[in-house]
Amino acid sequence: MRPALVFVHGIGGARDPLAECAAWLAALAVGARKTGHRGEPSPPSPNDLAEAAFAYYGDLFAARQPQGVAGTDPADAEELRNLLDELIEVRLELGPDPRERRILEHARAELRPPGRTGSAGELLRRVVNVCTTLLALPGLRRAGQWAGGRLMAGHLAQVTRYLARAEHDAAGLPLDRRIRERVLDRLDAARPAVVVAHSLGSVVAMEALHHHRGPVPLFVTLGSPIGMRAVVRPRLLPQPPAVPGCVARWLNFWDRDDIVVPRPRLEDDVLPNARGCLPVTDRIDSDGLWTHTATKYLAQASVAGPVMEAVRGAAESGSA
Numbered sequence: 001m002r003p004a005l006v007f008v009h010g011i012g013g014a015r016d017p018l019a020e021c022a023a024w025l026a027a028l029a030v031g032a033r034k035t036g037h038r039g040e041p042s043p044p045s046p047n048d049l050a051e052a053a054f055a056y057y058g059d060l061f062a063a064r065q066p067q068g069v070a071g072t073d074p075a076d077a078e079e080l081r082n083l084l085d086e087l088i089e090v091r092l093e094l095g096p097d098p099r100e101r102r103i104l105e106h107a108r109a110e111l112r113p114p115g116r117t118g119s120a121g122e123l124l125r126r127v128v129n130v131c132t133t134l135l136a137l138p139g140l141r142r143a144g145q146w147a148g149g150r151l152m153a154g155h156l157a158q159v160t161r162y163l164a165r166a167e168h169d170a171a172g173l174p175l176d177r178r179i180r181e182r183v184l185d186r187l188d189a190a191r192p193a194v195v196v197a198h199s200l201g202s203v204v205a206m207e208a209l210h211h212h213r214g215p216v217p218l219f220v221t222l223g224s225p226i227g228m229r230a231v232v233r234p235r236l237l238p239q240p241p242a243v244p245g246c247v248a249r250w251l252n253f254w255d256r257d258d259i260v261v262p263r264p265r266l267e268d269d270v271l272p273n274a275r276g277c278l279p280v281t282d283r284i285d286s287d288g289l290w291t292h293t294a295t296k297y298l299a300q301a302s303v304a305g306p307v308m309e310a311v312r313g314a315a316e317s318g319s320a
Contacts, residue, residue: 002049002050002315002318003051003191003314003318004050004052004187004188004193004194005046005051005193005307006052006187006193006194006196008195008197008201008202008204009054009056009058010223010294011158011159012058012155014059015058017054018054021053021054023295024294025046026295027295027299028299028304028307030299030304031300032046032301034301046307049312049315050194050311050315055182055185055186055201055205057178057183060175060182076120076157079160079231080124080127081111083156083228084111084131084134085108085112086228088108088111091259094256100137103133106133110126110130110133124153127153128149128153129149131146131149133149134149137259159231159232161175162175163176163203164176176204180211183205184211184212189212189213191318192215192216192217192314193216194217194218196220196222196294196298197219197220197222198222198223198293198294198297199224199260202221202222202223202224203225203232205219205221206226207236209244209246209247217249217314218248218306219247219251220251220252220303220306221251221266221279222253222298222303223254223255223261223294223297224252224264224266225260226266226270227265227269228263233269241270241271242270242271242273244273245273248277249277249280249310250266250277250279250280251279251280252264252266252280252281253297253302255283255284255285255296255297256283256285257286264281267280
């Protein structure tokens with residue numbers, strides 16, 4: 001039985017799971033070719049070694065989209081404001097260039113105007129305005145990832161909606177559990193799985209893997225918000241956050257230009273599992289405009305190399 005290579009996506013709109021899986025595999029193959037994988041001029045395709053699966057849950061977010069943002073619940077708007085606040089503050093700590101600093105400082109002033117509280121609706125409008133301001137950042141403006149502040153706010157709100165542990169379905173299951181089940185459905189305790197998770201998907205996958213009993217020789221997180229100490233880390237399950245017991249190795253990658261990753265060093269924010277595994281964080285530098293995409297990360301040799309090695313090792317162990 002071939003090992004599994006499981007991809008878990010992050011925030012965003014609707015997507016075609018089969019097309020996304022093919023795109024992630026193609027990017028991984030590009031990165032693998034850059035490694036000179038095991039000295040071979042033409043490394044094997046990921047499809048040759050593992051059974052790839054894409055854990056898709058975007059449709060579950062589409063069930064509730066009032067106003068195209070986060071709904072009218074005051075807690076939604078407040079948590080989204082806290083998330084943006086942390087993104088802005090940590091970005092300022094990184095020492096941006098003067099133009100980026102001006103945009104960030106303007107967004108911060110919009111987010112928390114002195115002496116104003118207002119209704120949930122007003123706060124929601126303020127959040128959308130802040131997102132519109134942030135879209136003037138050079139990388140976000142040129143990339144065209146979001147058509148406007150409302151869409152950006154709606155996608156970022158997926159993080160807070162997942163962590164709210166609410167939005168129960170007819171069977172009483174909250175949104176976060178239904179999302180985790182999509183990941184667990186792609187895993188099989190009888191065979192090893194290499195799990196690659198991006199953005200919010202890293203939160204989903206980490207929590208899901210605490211319920212998985214099969215071996216995970218490698219867990220890879222890309223552009224992860226797990227280290228956000230105001231919004232994400234205190235709400236992770238279980239508490240205190242720890243590496244899932246099934247994980248043998250965890251590699252975490254971040255790009256300095258990825259605005260969605262304010263605190264990249266996950267080893268500072270999670271406890272080791274019983275085998276002593278902790279995340280190991282490495283920085284990459286992507287070219288191009290928009291760095292917060294899984295394919296940008298996977299096309300890097302430093303990311304694809306370990307993934308291919310883990311998949312190949314699991315395949316060889318299974319055939320021995």
